[in-house]
Amino acid sequence: MSETPAPVPVERLRFAMPPVHATPAEERAHRRRRLAGALRLFGRLGYEEGVSGHITARDPEFPDCYWVNPFGMPLGETTASALILVDGDGRVVRGGHHVNQAAFAVHAAIHRARPETVAVAHTHSLHGRALAALGELIEPITQEACAFYQEHALYDAYTGVAVDPEEGRRIATALGPHKAIVLRNHGLLTVGTTVDAAAWWFIAMERCARVQLTARAAGKPVPIGHREALATRDQLGTDLAAWINYQPLWRTISRSEPELLS
Numbered sequence: 001m002s003e004t005p006a007p008v009p010v011e012r013l014r015f016a017m018p019p020v021h022a023t024p025a026e027e028r029a030h031r032r033r034r035l036a037g038a039l040r041l042f043g044r045l046g047y048e049e050g051v052s053g054h055i056t057a058r059d060p061e062f063p064d065c066y067w068v069n070p071f072g073m074p075l076g077e078t079t080a081s082a083l084i085l086v087d088g089d090g091r092v093v094r095g096g097h098h099v100n101q102a103a104f105a106v107h108a109a110i111h112r113a114r115p116e117t118v119a120v121a122h123t124h125s126l127h128g129r130a131l132a133a134l135g136e137l138i139e140p141i142t143q144e145a146c147a148f149y150q151e152h153a154l155y156d157a158y159t160g161v162a163v164d165p166e167e168g169r170r171i172a173t174a175l176g177p178h179k180a181i182v183l184r185n186h187g188l189l190t191v192g193t194t195v196d197a198a199a200w201w202f203i204a205m206e207r208c209a210r211v212q213l214t215a216r217a218a219g220k221p222v223p224i225g226h227r228e229a230l231a232t233r234d235q236l237g238t239d240l241a242a243w244i245n246y247q248p249l250w251r252t253i254s255r256s257e258p259e260l261l262s
Contacts, residue, residue, distance in 0.1 A: 018194060018243050024061035031057045031118070031195055032080040035067055036260045037253045038199035042123055043075030044253070045203065053123030054100050056107040057195050064088040066111060070097030079262050088112065109168030110175060110191060117191045119198035127210040128188035135184045138208045141221040145208045146232035152180035179237070180205055196250065197242035203249070
């Protein structure tokens with residue numbers, strides 16, 4: 001009769017955690033590579049709509065400056081070296097391309113209002129726009145959706161393309177302390193303490209919007225109870241959980257398209 005294998009001691013189990021960098025230069029290089037990878041993933045997932053769509057990452061040394069994809073560059077062609085650095089007033093301080101003014105107006109306001117936030121993601125994804133057209137929030141009808149339970153907001157207004165700094169401040173106020181916001185008649189926006197977290201929240205929110213719209217088209221979705229939704233959010237709704245969930249996507253894009261790191 002064979003014996004049951006002994007459990008592996010916890011200290012011997014290896015699991016990657018968010019890296020800690022010794023210098024701002026190392027952190028900057030890391031954020032730029034992750035930003036390029038996230039932009040390529042968004043392109044691969046079909047989130048691109050013309051020249052719309054952007055992700056920003058705060059510079060670790062100059063907190064009122066943000067790395068962002070150049071205006072008009074296809075998301076699938078983004079590399080770390082192609083990213084531009086923009087200051088809080090929308091001026092390009094590093095790089096040879098123009099900035100999307102909507103990226104500056106909204107993202108800069110959110111970065112200023114949320115000093116702990118490293119990255120902000122917004123693109124015109126299909127199901128996110130459909131949900132935004134209804135002016136609705138993500139409902140707790142699946143385990144994954146519970147990550148957003150009482151952790152996202154609705155900006156219940158539409159005033160055109162967001163290039164006005166005051167509009168950016170209103171969106172930042174509506175976002176408050178949450179991880180995400182539905183911009184009515186516009187789309188989704190997410191934030192994170194890492195690029196990986198902000199990117200994962202956007203991908204997850206887009207998928208939740210798709211499930212919600214599909215379920216409603218098929219019948220009447222059954223919501224998860226308040227207590228259970230909160231407990232699930234506490235397990236799945238942290239930025240660390242988002243970072244962990246994002247790692248398979250990062251591994252896929254960085255290995256299949258290594259030129260993004262250049």
